[in-house]
Amino acid sequence: MISSELALALAVGVCLTLSANVVWLGTRRPFPGCSAISLLCAYAFTICWNETGFILVGVLGATVVSLLIGLFLHESCELLPQSSFILFSLAAAEIAKRLAYHFSLLTGGSSGLSVSSEIGRLNGLWLLMCSGVAAVGVAYLWNSTKEGAKWRSAGESPVSAQTQGINDVSCRRRAWILASLLAGLAGCGYSCAIHFIHPDDFGLSLGLAALAAGMASRPRSLILDLPIAVTVLFGFREILRHVGSSSERFAWHEIVVGAALAIIVLLAGALQGKDVANTNA
Amino acid sequence: MQLLDTFLASWCLQFLCVAAFSMQFVNLRLVTLSLAVAFPCGALAASYTASSGSGLVQIVAGILAGILAASLAGTFDLWCMGRNAAFTLLASLGVLKVLQAVLTLCGFGGIQSMPFMGDLGAGTPFGRPVWLPYALVVTLAIVAFSAYLRRSRSFFLSTIAVGDSKTLSSLYGISPTAVFFKVQVLGGAIAGATGVFLAADNGVRPDLGTMMALKAFAILSLSRSSLTMQLVLTALLVITEYAAAYYLGGHAREALGLVLLCVIMLIEGKIRGQEAVQ
Numbered sequence: 388m389i390s391s392e393l394a395l396a397l398a399v400g401v402c403l404t405l406s407a408n409v410v411w412l413g414t415r416r417p418f419p420g421c422s423a424i425s426l427l428c429a430y431a432f433t434i435c436w437n438e439t440g441f442i443l444v445g446v447l448g449a450t451v452v453s454l455l456i457g458l459f460l461h462e463s464c465e466l467l468p469q470s471s472f473i474l475f476s477l478a479a480a481e482i483a484k485r486l487a488y489h490f491s492l493l494t495g496g497s498s499g500l501s502v503s504s505e506i507g508r509l510n511g512l513w514l515l516m517c518s519g520v521a522a523v524g525v526a527y528l529w530n531s532t533k534e535g536a537k538w539r540s541a542g543e544s545p546v547s548a549q550t551q552g553i554n555d556v557s558c559r560r561r562a563w564i565l566a567s568l569l570a571g572l573a574g575c576g577y578s579c580a581i582h583f584i585h586p587d588d589f590g591l592s593l594g595l596a597a598l599a600a601g602m603a604s605r606p607r608s609l610i611l612d613l614p615i616a617v618t619v620l621f622g623f624r625e626i627l628r629h630v631g632s633s634s635e636r637f638a639w640h641e642i643v644v645g646a647a648l649a650i651i652v653l654l655a656g657a658l659q660g661k662d663v664a665n666t667n668a
Numbered sequence: 669m670q671l672l673d674t675f676l677a678s679w680c681l682q683f684l685c686v687a688a689f690s691m692q693f694v695n696l697r698l699v700t701l702s703l704a705v706a707f708p709c710g711a712l713a714a715s716y717t718a719s720s721g722s723g724l725v726q727i728v729a730g731i732l733a734g735i736l737a738a739s740l741a742g743t744f745d746l747w748c749m750g751r752n753a754a755f756t757l758l759a760s761l762g763v764l765k766v767l768q769a770v771l772t773l774c775g776f777g778g779i780q781s782m783p784f785m786g787d788l789g790a791g792t793p794f795g796r797p798v799w800l801p802y803a804l805v806v807t808l809a810i811v812a813f814s815a816y817l818r819r820s821r822s823f824f825l826s827t828i829a830v831g832d833s834k835t836l837s838s839l840y841g842i843s844p845t846a847v848f849f850k851v852q853v854l855g856g857a858i859a860g861a862t863g864v865f866l867a868a869d870n871g872v873r874p875d876l877g878t879m880m881a882l883k884a885f886a887i888l889s890l891s892r893s894s895l896t897m898q899l900v901l902t903a904l905l906v907i908t909e910y911a912a913a914y915y916l917g918g919h920a921r922e923a924l925g926l927v928l929l930c931v932i933m934l935i936e937g938k939i940r941g942q943e944a945v946q
Contacts, residue, residue: 653759656751
């Protein structure tokens with residue numbers, strides 16, 4: 388039986404990975420900043436919940452924030468070339484963290500923000516089940532719906548999609564919104580389970596791990612690829628919880644994430660190059 | 669006087685960071701972050717040579733460690749040169765994470781909590797950091813060397829040629845590998861020295877200088893190969909950051925620098941898009 392902490396880590400991993408996967412397949416852009424969306428949504432959720440005492444207001448607040456971020460990212464993505472967009476999202480992730488530190492009256496700054504509600508903590512296993520449902524939904528979207536096929540063709544080749552009468556910009560916008568909502572779900576779930584949120588909670592490492600796992604999860608075998616990738620990249624630190632110091636565990640996790648990212652990204656690049664070569668031939 | 673010292677210190681650090689990435693980013697058109705590993709390596713080497721008691725020895729050790737680290741990271745960059753820029757950038761970020769984690773494991777009990785050792789980390793009774801005169805000398809030397817490189821032309825032009833087309837430049841008798849490693853050694857040396865000063869200011873951390881590297885990309889995107897523009901834009905960035913720090917606090921300072929980066933990239937993207945339409 389898996390512990391609640393491991394289940395929480397895996398649940399957050401599944402949601403973030405799905406978010407990166409939707410962006411990757413729907414827009415063909417690698418996006419390492421989904422953890423920053425989770426952070427902002429977790430803060431929006433906790434602040435709204437604390438201020439009003441109603442959890443639904445918190446959910447509404449987080450949804451609005453994730454929608455706004457999704458739309459903003461879509462517009463930025465349309466403007467910027469790929470490498471600039473990656474630099475942009477790295478900078479934006481750091482800005483989100485700094486803002487969380489800066490607005491300490493609202494966010495608690497470096498002391499973090501606790502949930503003041505008396506409702507009990509959500510068990511990580513429940514969250515893992517919810518994220519499992521989301522994963523099945525995303526797999527269904529890619530494999531069995533016309534909408535998913537449209538999104539993929541709009542991301543793969545916008546010109547071909549346009550000739551088929553598909554509004555490619557609108558498809559990409561919807562993909563960004565879904566990705567933001569999934570990342571927001573990770574943030575809200577985390578806040579519900581821990582009842583505490585800190586600016587360092589959703590670091591860049593989580594975003595990079597999600598990107599690597601999201602790019603490694605193929606749409607046809609998403610249900611098989613996703614658990615393996617998430618267990619390796621997100622469960623690793625929790626599995627090694629009793630081994631070595633926290634600094635050593637962090638370092639080993641960084642090594643696994645960094646190496647996986649470099650290998651997966653280069654493989655994806657090589658495959659894309661092969662596709663282009665085949666098309667030219 | 670203290671304000672001037674603080675401005676000069678930040679300006680030197682940011683300019684050195686810009687100079688380290690300049691040739692790689694502008695001439696070779698390689699957008700990678702793996703060179704950033706030279707910052708903590710330089711800092712670590714300088715910290716280990718602290719027993720010498722000489723600032724100069726610490727800086728030289730930092731430069732040598734920077735060159736070594738940059739050459740190691742350069743092997744990966746060389747392999748990536750000519751590939752998709754976005755994938756190269758992401759893969760270099762992965763490599764940087766691995767190297768930073770290895771540094772954490774190799775440091776004595778983790779370098780995250782390790783203070784910078786040696787005289788350079790101290791401050792004078794007037795609050796001026798001891799490393800500032802050293803940093804100013806290194807910065808001036810690099811400005812002079814950069815100006816010389818631009819005038820001597822042959823090496824500078826060969827870097828642009830390799831960045832433009834690896835195949836074509838090798839047909840004209842320029843070895844892309846040799847040119848690339850020369851650029852990497854120069855960048856590594858500057859980054860190593862910058863790491864020493866950065867660590868003297870903030871302590872040794874594995875992610876030392878990574879955010880400064882991102883801001884350096886913004887400055888380089890605007891200034892391209894113009895040395896004067898690089899100096900002026902760095903000064904403007906530092907002034908804006910200090911204004912933000914004075915009025916809004918320390919975290920806002922870092923955020924503002926990165927907001928500027930985002931705004932610059934968005935404006936550049938918009939202009940490029942309009943040009944493409946026209």
